[in-house]
Amino acid sequence: MQNGTHNDLRQSEIEIKMKASKVGVFYGEKQALRDVDLNIPARSVTALIGPSGCGKSTFLRCLNRMNDTIRDCRVVGDINLDTLDIYDNKVDVVQLRARVGMVFQKPNPFPKTIYENVAYGPRIHGLAESAEHLDHIVETSLKQAGLWKEVGNRLQESGTGLSGGQQQRLCIARAIAVAPEVILMDEPCSALDPIATAHIEELMDELREQYTIVIVTHSMQQAARVSQKTAFFHLGNLVETDDTKVIFTNPKDERTQGYITGRFG
Amino acid sequence: MPQHIVQKYDDELKKLSTLIVQMGGLAESQLSAAVEAIVKRDSTLANDVVKSDAKIDVLRNQVDDFAIELLARRQPLANDLRVIVSALRISSEIERIGDYAKNVAKRAVALNQAPLVRPVHAIPRMAALVQALIKDTLDAYITDDAVKADAVWARDEEVDELYTSLFRELLTYMMEDPRSITSSTHLLFIAKNIERIGDHATNIAELIHYTVTGEMQKEDRPKGDDTAYAVVNAPGGQR
Numbered sequence: 001m002q003n004g005t006h007n008d009l010r011q012s013e014i015e016i017k018m019k020a021s022k023v024g025v026f027y028g029e030k031q032a033l034r035d036v037d038l039n040i041p042a043r044s045v046t047a048l049i050g051p052s053g054c055g056k057s058t059f060l061r062c063l064n065r066m067n068d069t070i071r072d073c074r075v076v077g078d079i080n081l082d083t084l085d086i087y088d089n090k091v092d093v094v095q096l097r098a099r100v101g102m103v104f105q106k107p108n109p110f111p112k113t114i115y116e117n118v119a120y121g122p123r124i125h126g127l128a129e130s131a132e133h134l135d136h137i138v139e140t141s142l143k144q145a146g147l148w149k150e151v152g153n154r155l156q157e158s159g160t161g162l163s164g165g166q167q168q169r170l171c172i173a174r175a176i177a178v179a180p181e182v183i184l185m186d187e188p189c190s191a192l193d194p195i196a197t198a199h200i201e202e203l204m205d206e207l208r209e210q211y212t213i214v215i216v217t218h219s220m221q222q223a224a225r226v227s228q229k230t231a232f233f234h235l236g237n238l239v240e241t242d243d244t245k246v247i248f249t250n251p252k253d254e255r256t257q258g259y260i261t262g263r264f265g
Numbered sequence: 266m267p268q269h270i271v272q273k274y275d276d277e278l279k280k281l282s283t284l285i286v287q288m289g290g291l292a293e294s295q296l297s298a299a300v301e302a303i304v305k306r307d308s309t310l311a312n313d314v315v316k317s318d319a320k321i322d323v324l325r326n327q328v329d330d331f332a333i334e335l336l337a338r339r340q341p342l343a344n345d346l347r348v349i350v351s352a353l354r355i356s357s358e359i360e361r362i363g364d365y366a367k368n369v370a371k372r373a374v375a376l377n378q379a380p381l382v383r384p385v386h387a388i389p390r391m392a393a394l395v396q397a398l399i400k401d402t403l404d405a406y407i408t409d410d411a412v413k414a415d416a417v418w419a420r421d422e423e424v425d426e427l428y429t430s431l432f433r434e435l436l437t438y439m440m441e442d443p444r445s446i447t448s449s450t451h452l453l454f455i456a457k458n459i460e461r462i463g464d465h466a467t468n469i470a471e472l473i474h475y476t477v478t479g480e481m482q483k484e485d486r487p488k489g490d491d492t493a494y495a496v497v498n499a500p501g502g503q504r
Contacts, residue, residue, distance in 0.1 A: 221340055248342045250479030260342045262274070263267040 017042035017182060017212040018063060018100075023077035025058050025067065032058045036077070036238045038231055040182075045204055045213045047223035047244065050233035051259060056216050059233065060184050063214060064100035065093050081182070098125055101175035105187040107167030109159035109174070114151050117159040117170055118142060121178040137177055145173035146203050165196025172203065176211075183207065185215040189222065201226050220260050224248045232256045266344070274339060281331055281352050282407070288324040288359045289403040293396055295321070295366035296462060300392040302373040303385065303455070311377070314370035321363035328356035344476070351476040355406070358465045358472070362399070365458040365465075372451045372458075382448040384438055387431045391459050394424050398466040405473050414473035417466060418486060424463040425489030431456050436497040460490065 018040040025033040033055040040046050040063075048056040058067065065086060067073045079086050086096055098121070109117050118138045121127075128134035138155070142148040147169045151162070159170050168188060175183055185204075189197040204213055204226050217223050223230055224244060231241040232253070240253045251257045258264070269275045295314055302311035332353045335341065341349050376385075398417050405413035432453065439449045471482045 220342060224342070249346060251343050257343050258267055261345045262270050264270060 015042040016040065017082065018214075019078075019080045020059070020062070021078045021080075023059065023062060023075065023079060025055070025062060026074040026076075027070070028072040031236060033062075033236045038238060038241060040212060040214060041229060042212050043208055043210065044228040045208050045215060045226050046229040046231065047227035048214065048216045048231050048233060049218075049220065049223050049259070050239075052218075053235075054233040055236045056231075056233040057186055059238075060186055060214060060216050063182070063184055064097050064102055065091075066097075066102065068093060098178045099180055100182040100184060101178065101180035102184045102186070103168070103171050103175055103188050106191050107164055107171050109162070109167050109170050111158065111160055113156050114142075114159045114162070114170060115155040118173050118177045121174060125178050127178060141173040141177040142170075144176050144207065145169045146199060146206075147173055163196070165192050165199055168192060168196065168200060169203065172200075172207075176207075180211065182212045182214065185213065187216055187218060190218065197222070220248070232259065234259065274345075277331075277335055277339070278345065278348060281328065281335065281349065284324060284328045284331065285352055285355055285359070286403055286407060288321055288328065288356060289399065289406070291317075291321050291324065292359050292362040292366060293399045293403070295363055296369070296392060296399070296459070297396055299366050299370040299373060300389055300459075302370055303376060304389055306377045306381075308374045308377045311370040311373040314373075315367050318363050318367040321360060325356045325360040328352060332356075344479070347476045347479060351472045355469050355472050358469050362462050362465045365462045369455050369458050372455050376448055376451045376455075379448040379451075380444075382438065382445045382452065384431060384434050384449070384452060387427065387434070388452065388455060388459070391424060391427045391431065391456060394427065395459050395463045395466065398424070398463055402466045402469045402473070405470065409473075409477050411474050411477040414470040414477070415482075418470040418474070418482070421463045421467045422487045422489040424460055428456055428460040429490055429492050429495070432492040432495060433497060436495070440497070 016039045020036050020038045020040075023033065023036040023038075024031060036055075036059055038059075048060060050056045061067045062075055062079060063086075065075075067075055075087060081096070081099060084091065086100075110120065112120070115138055118141050119128075119134055122134060122137045128137055139148065139152070142151065147166060150166060151157075151170075159167065162170060168191075172183075172188075189200050192200065201222065204215070207213060208228075215223075215226065227244045229241065230244045230247040232239045232247065232251070232255070234255050240247065240251060240256045242252070247256065248260065251260065295317060298310060298317075299314045301307065302314060332349050335349050339345070398420060401413060401417045404410070405417065435449045435453050435456075439446050467486060474480075474482050
């Protein structure tokens, strides 16, 4: 079929930034995620959706080894960032998290100045050659996060004094400052009002020209608005993944359909 | 399909499809009454049909208004989205069917003032076929039956063929007897209107196919209407 050929052609052209193969996660005896195979395309937004407890956040946290911090948590299978096997023993987790940054549900700026919030990462990773260079990194990061106009003239004020939406963009600026390749977002807008949410969504659309973004969201409409690929998780399984347009207009699996249309499954 | 967690949503979708079926039933009976007005030469009935078209238009506005409200309130996705978008389009297809039925009725009034012409007999036959198409389409709509919708879609070819043969018959008739031209021309338009109603029924069938499967119909519909190329030579042969 013509359509199929077209899709196959497109598939082969897509650059894969991260690749998960047979990923499973155990919390002690309990298996939270099983056999997840997922390709995350470069410079696009991939949305992970599914009901609470489906494993989507667990999977997200595998992508920069945040699960390492949880006692009794065990990850099996392989995850690659380009050619790097991120669960290889030789991998420096701190370096990995600089390449794969994260933004959390609740904005969590450090109780420091706006400037310091952004400068902290580049400084500890030794990314700035001089004070001027560090200033430059802070400025461009804040600009990329769409926050510069609002805070450029008050960088010495506390980051925690900003509004919730501004704090979240500050956290995004902080993530960007260490020049990551991938940005993971765990429900980044769930604590924000619709206007602050729109700012973040607009920002994601700009950021995806340069970064690979993976977002966990409970809002189907948000997934539909911001992502190019969507993956639906259910009871620890990756049920279906496809172009976002397909998932939201014509999903193949009944469980996906039931979830996104709000039906009893 | 399992029910929505929000039960009111199911009720709303049910209400939407009830409105569509109501519209469809009305359009079907408008066509049948218009044809009856031709067969029985009943101008009063024909005028009733012309007046009743407004009811379909009212329903159409109701469907559109309600569908837009559902889009805004529910932000439907997947099959719900397809159901609601299709309802918007189906309502406009039915509204067109209503317009054609109204036009048939208008011409029936004119036809009843002229002497009877023979080819009238083909009209009820054609109309019966088209009414069956509408009925089966509505059945497919109610039961979410893509297979049935596809069957309707393919069956419209018969209507086209009947129209083509009537077209030729009427042309010949007009040549034989120029006094029949007024009636024959009205009949020709009536036949064309009924043929167009068949086309709208197939459009609805396509929308049902899309609603149920999520895929657009890929093949081209088989067509039996070649009147666009028809030439009939005058009796008495070439000069």
